[in-house]
Every structure is written in C-alpha cells, then in structure tokens.
Amino acid sequence: MSYENRYSDELGQDPVLKKKTARRKKQELYQKTAFLLIKLSAAAAILTLIIIIGDIVLKGYPAVTIEFLTRMPVNQMTEGGILPCVIGTVELILLSLLTAVPLGVIAAVYMTEYAADGKIKCAVEEAVNTLAGTPSVIFGLFGMALFIKYIGLPQSLLTASLTMGLLIMPVIIRTTQEALLAVPKEYREASRALGATKWETIRCVILPAAYSGLITGIIISVGRAAGETAPILFTGAVYYYPKLPDSVFSPFMALSYHLYVLATESMNIELTRSLQYGTALVLLAIVFSMNLIAAGVRRHYKKKLSSN
Amino acid sequence: MNATESKNAFSYEDTLSFENAIGFENKYLYEQDPAFSPEMNRKKAIEVKDLNLWYGGNQALKKIYLDIPKNKIFSLIGPSGCGKSTFLRTMNRMNDMISNCRIEGKVCVDGENIYGKGIDVTGLRKRVGMVFQKANPFPMSIYENIAYGPKIHGVSKKEIPGIVEESLRCAALWDEVKDRLKEPALSLSGGQQQRLCIARTLAVKPEVILFDEPCSALDPISTGKIEELMAELKKDYTIVIVTHNMHQAARISDCAAFFLSGELIETGKTAQIFENPQDKRTEGYITGRFG
Numbered sequence: 001m002s003y004e005n006r007y008s009d010e011l012g013q014d015p016v017l018k019k020k021t022a023r024r025k026k027q028e029l030y031q032k033t034a035f036l037l038i039k040l041s042a043a044a045a046i047l048t049l050i051i052i053i054g055d056i057v058l059k060g061y062p063a064v065t066i067e068f069l070t071r072m073p074v075n076q077m078t079e080g081g082i083l084p085c086v087i088g089t090v091e092l093i094l095l096s097l098l099t100a101v102p103l104g105v106i107a108a109v110y111m112t113e114y115a116a117d118g119k120i121k122c123a124v125e126e127a128v129n130t131l132a133g134t135p136s137v138i139f140g141l142f143g144m145a146l147f148i149k150y151i152g153l154p155q156s157l158l159t160a161s162l163t164m165g166l167l168i169m170p171v172i173i174r175t176t177q178e179a180l181l182a183v184p185k186e187y188r189e190a191s192r193a194l195g196a197t198k199w200e201t202i203r204c205v206i207l208p209a210a211y212s213g214l215i216t217g218i219i220i221s222v223g224r225a226a227g228e229t230a231p232i233l234f235t236g237a238v239y240y241y242p243k244l245p246d247s248v249f250s251p252f253m254a255l256s257y258h259l260y261v262l263a264t265e266s267m268n269i270e271l272t273r274s275l276q277y278g279t280a281l282v283l284l285a286i287v288f289s290m291n292l293i294a295a296g297v298r299r300h301y302k303k304k305l306s307s308n
Numbered sequence: 309m310n311a312t313e314s315k316n317a318f319s320y321e322d323t324l325s326f327e328n329a330i331g332f333e334n335k336y337l338y339e340q341d342p343a344f345s346p347e348m349n350r351k352k353a354i355e356v357k358d359l360n361l362w363y364g365g366n367q368a369l370k371k372i373y374l375d376i377p378k379n380k381i382f383s384l385i386g387p388s389g390c391g392k393s394t395f396l397r398t399m400n401r402m403n404d405m406i407s408n409c410r411i412e413g414k415v416c417v418d419g420e421n422i423y424g425k426g427i428d429v430t431g432l433r434k435r436v437g438m439v440f441q442k443a444n445p446f447p448m449s450i451y452e453n454i455a456y457g458p459k460i461h462g463v464s465k466k467e468i469p470g471i472v473e474e475s476l477r478c479a480a481l482w483d484e485v486k487d488r489l490k491e492p493a494l495s496l497s498g499g500q501q502q503r504l505c506i507a508r509t510l511a512v513k514p515e516v517i518l519f520d521e522p523c524s525a526l527d528p529i530s531t532g533k534i535e536e537l538m539a540e541l542k543k544d545y546t547i548v549i550v551t552h553n554m555h556q557a558a559r560i561s562d563c564a565a566f567f568l569s570g571e572l573i574e575t576g577k578t579a580q581i582f583e584n585p586q587d588k589r590t591e592g593y594i595t596g597r598f599g
C-alpha cells in the first residue's frame with residue numbers, strides 16, 4: 001500500500017474527521033438551497049418586469065407612429081396623437097427637478113456638513129424620511145391648498161411642477177445625504193490640511209465626489225415625477241387642453257393623467273385600448289431615456305474620478 | 309563649539325528659555341551636543357511649550373515641551389496610542405475639527421503662537437503642510453490634485469502649470485506621470501499616490517511638512533523612494549515624521565522624540581536616542597523593537 005493510499009484510508013476511518021465531513025456536507029447543502037432561493041426570487045423579480053414591459057411594448061408598439069407622437073388628440077380623444085401630453089410630461093419633469101434639486105442638495109449639505117448632531121437634526125431627518133413615504137395624493141392636496149388657495153397661483157404647469165418638486169425633494173435629500181456621508185473623511189482632512197475652508201472643501205472636493213450618488217437620486221425622481229398622477233391632478237394637469245403649453249402659467253396635459261383618463265373615463269374604453277398602450281409605451285420610453293442620460297453622466301463622472 | 313562657549317555667547321534669558329523649552333531632565337543631553345546649542349535654538353521651526361490636550365475627559369498630551377529645529381528631520385516614536393498623531397496634529401491645528409478636543413499651552417511656528425488670538429488657521433495650514441498615513445489623493449486628475457492647493461489660495465491661473473511641474477519634480481514623480489497628467493490620480497500605484505500627496509503639499513509652498521506614518525502602507529521600494537525624497541526635502545523644509553518603524557527613524561531622522569502615554573519621555577539627536585538612551589523606558593522600547 002502506498003503512502004497516499006494509506007493516508008486516505010485513515011482519513012476515511014477517523015471518526016472525528018468523518019463527523020467533520022458530514023457537517024461540511026450539511027453546510028454545503030444548506031448553502032446550495034439558500035443560493036437556489038436567492039436565484040429564484042431574483043428570477044421572479046426580473047421575470048415580472050420583463051412581462052410588464054414586454055406586454056406594453058408588444059401591444060403599444062403598433063400604436064406608436066410619427067402621427068401619434070406629433071398630433072393633437074381628436075374626436076374626444078379616441079383618435080389622434082399625444083403630442084401635448086409628451087411635451088407636458090417632459091416639461092413637468094424638468095421643472096420639478098429644477099425646483100427640487102438645488103433646494104434638496106442645499107438642505108442635504110446643510111444637514112450633513114453643518115448642522116450639529118442632536119435632537120433637532122434627528123427630528124428633521126425623521127421628517128424627511130416620513131415625507132419620502134407620504135402618499136402622493138397628500139402632496140397633491142397640499143400643493144393645491146398652498147399654491148392655489150393660499151398663494152393664488154393658477155392651475156398650471158408651474159403649480160404642478162412646484163408640487164411635484166415637493167414630492168421628490170425628500171428623495172433628493174436622502175440620496176444626496178447618503179452620497180455625502182459616503183465620501184471618505186480622508187478627502188476632507190486632505191483638503192483642510194492644505195488650508196481650504198470648510199466651504200471650499202465641500203464645493204471643490206465633497207460635492208464632486210458625491211455627484212454619482214446625487215444622480216442616482218435624480219434617476220429615482222424622474223421616474224416618480226413622470227409617473228405620479230395625484231400631485232398634478234389638483235394643481236395643473238387637465239383632462240383636455242389641445243394646445244401646447246405656451247407659458248408655465250397655463251394648464252397642461254400629462255401622459256400619466258392622459259393614460260388614466262383613457263383607461264377609466266373615456267367614452268369608449270375598448271376603442272382606445274391601443275392608444276392606452278401606446279401612451280404607456282411613450283411614458284416608459286421617456287423615463288427610460290432620461291435615466292439613460294443620467295446614467296451616462298454618472299458614468300462620465302465615475303470615469304473621470306477613479307481608476308476604472 | 310562646546311556648551312560653555314555657547315552659553316557665554318548668548319544672554320542668560322536665552323539659555324533659560326532654552327532650558328525651559330527642552331525640559332530640565334533633558335538639559336544635559338543638549339549641553340553635550342553641539343547640534344542643540346542655543347545657537348541651534350534660534351533656528352527652531354516649532355516651539356512647543358507646556359502643551360496639554362484633552363479628548364473629553366481623557367488627557368492625551370501632558371505638559372509637552374519640545375523644540376523642532378529648522379531644516380532637519382524630526383521623528384516622533386512611541387507605542388500605539390501614546391499620542392504621536394495627536395501631537396503632530398496640534399502643529400497645524402487639525403485637532404480643531406474634533407469637537408471634544410481641548411488644548412492648553414503654546415505651539416509657536418516661527419515664533420508665533422498658533423493658538424493665540426486672531427490666528428488665521430487656513431494661513432497656518434498653508435505654512436504647515438501634512439501628509440497622511442493612507443495616501444489620500446482627491447478623486448480628480450493628477451494635475452487637478454496638485455493645482456487644488458494653489459487654486460484655493462488664489463494663485464493666478466498662469467502660474468499654476470509651472471507650480472504643478474515643479475511640485476511633481478520635487479516629489480520625484482514628474483518623470484512617471486508627465487504624460488498622464490489628465491488621468492485620475494486614483495489610477496496611480498500606492499507609492500505614487502503617496503508621492504502625489506507630498507507633491508500636493510509642496511504645491512502650497514509650506515515651511516514645515518508633517519508626515520503621519522507616511523510609509524506604513526507601502527512596500528520597501530516605495531518606502532525607500534519616499535525616504536530619499538525626505539532627505540532631499542529637508543534642505544528646504546522642516547520635516548516632522550511619526551513612524552512605527554524604528555529602522556526608518558534611525559535611518560532618516562536627525563532628531564527624535566520618544567512619547568509614552570501622552571508624555572514626552574526623551575528627546576535628542578537620533579543617534580543619541582538610539583545608541584545611548586538616558587531613560588530606561590526609551591531603552592526598553594527601542595531594544596524591545598530591535599529584539
């Protein structure tokens with residue numbers, strides 16, 4: 001018997017080792033099952049997504065023609081295009097980002113970099129978290145009460161954008177705060193040790209290093225601004241306004257609300273089925289392309305900043 | 309020049325302040341050593357007098373008196389947690405950023421107490437630069453990393469490219485990076501990153517550079533490069549370095565100070581400290597390290 005054989009033979013017979021191998025096998029089985037479960041749930045999530053998107057794309061694709069994109073809705077919205085809704089939605093997204101991003105970033109910088117730790121800061125942070133989870137219809141009612149009833153603005157693109165801005169601001173604040181906190185403290189020290197003031201450090205080092213996190217916040221916000229209907233329902237979006245919005249003070253049509261109207265309140269729901277799918281597809285495409293742009297910007301920054 | 313001569317050459321007050329500064333127990337060390345004559349005393353870059361520092365209720369530095377001579381490499385040694393980094397950071401007031409930190413006493417840079425009233429802390433940090441244990445280049449390009457300091461100190465745009473090149477040359481990095489200045493600094497190797505941080509510090513033209521264990525994350529070759537660099541830099545700068553590597557301290561520094569639980573135990577010429585320590589605790593630490 002060779003040495004190796006003898007060795008493996010002994011291995012097989014040693015009771016302690018045998019017990020160890022049994023435990024090892026049990027652990028392996030356990031691990032395999034866990035992995036399987038994880039894989040299954042991931043697959044379920046992705047599959048659902050594929051089904052939804054696939055359904056919308058397949059059924060909406062035939063409806064989306066150049067005409068559909070460039071014409072006004074006609075004949076009580078059972079025919080024609082969705083041009084004013086597309087423009088309205090894009091303007092709404094951009095305007096609400098324009099209000100929420102600067103304010104949200106400033107608030108986040110103040111809270112992470114300047115505010116002293118304590119009860120007040122804690123309370124404000126909790127408030128922001130709560131706001132981020134508040135149902136959108138409440139924002140809609142609040143926007144109406146504040147901007148229309150109290151301040152006296154008209155039902156308009158501006159009012160709707162401000163309301164939508166309020167809705168996405170907590171998201172911007174949260175993500176920016178997290179991005180700021182993730183900036184290593186070494187950068188702060190290095191900058192301060194060179195004689196930079198706190199503000200110079202934030203402006204030139206910390207904020208640029210946090211861009212990528214900030215853009216993630218913007219991506220989430222774009223989706224919400226495009227999709228939420230309740231906040232604009234009471235504040236500016238209208239059922240039918242077959243004119244392109246000429247100023248921020250005029251009412252407007254939005255894809256999300258248009259879709260809701262087509263699907264629930266139109267004269268003949270069956271007749272507009274393909275229009276509904278078309279509208280949903282366009283909405284999806286707008287959100288997707290805006291996210292693509294944001295992700296491109298994020299990649300550009302990441303490339304510029306780090307090694308890979 | 310021997311001790312008696314030098315005493316005669318200077319006023320009584322001079323001698324007295326010198327004795328105060330070094331602490332009486334270390335006095336004889338200096339008297340035997342011409343490098344620490346009162347004449348030397350005049351060329352000090354930093355003077356620390358009766359420095360006490362607390363983190364909350366915990367005293368991390370106790371009654372420190374220490375002079376750091378100009379254009380020398382001064383090493384701070386001692387076991388972990390004895391307060392070396394804390395002491396180093398008092399010299400450019402980096403401890404100001406720690407909320408529960410309280411400081412008493414004097415630290416004079418070029419004769420001016422940096423804890424006095426009306427001190428411009430950003431100006432001080434420009435004069436007393438710092439290089440950290442972990443290389444910490446900003447997530448920007450190599451060029452922007454160096455240009456950052458001069459920019460915030462209002463150097464005109466035209467001068468910046470010159471400063472960048474000069475600083476990189478001084479830090480012995482120019483040849484390695486001159487063709488890739490626009491690349492991200494984080495794409496450099498660890499040793500190159502540390503030299504970049506040194507170059508970044510040089511770019512604001514300090515008088516003193518503080519190094520906090522600058523080589524502890526580097527391989528021997530990069531360490532060698534940085535040590536060479538320091539030897540070169542001491543012609544123009546005063547260097548204070550914290551190191552855990554006894555060989556390194558012995559190799560590169562001109563003077564050394566041994567700290568133990570917040571106290572300065574012994575200070576003097578490096579050779580003196582390593583070959584003939586006067587305090588049992590210093591000896592114990594050094595011999596313990598050498599085995």
Ligand SMILES: Nc1ncnc2c1ncn2[C@@H]1O[C@H](COP(=O)(O)OP(=O)(O)OP(=O)(O)O)[C@@H](O)[C@H]1O
Pocket residue numbers: 363368386387388389390391392393394395406
């Ligand atoms: N920010 C802080 N808050 C409270 N205590 C601190 C702080 N920084 C350091 N200390 C304490 O002060 C003492 C000295 O710390 P310091 O970092 O100066 O030691 P060190 O000599 O540099 O050690 P090492 O060699 O491990 O770097 C330690 O007891 C440490 O716990």
Ligand SMILES: [Mg+2]
Pocket residue numbers: 392393394520550
């Ligand atoms: Mg330390």
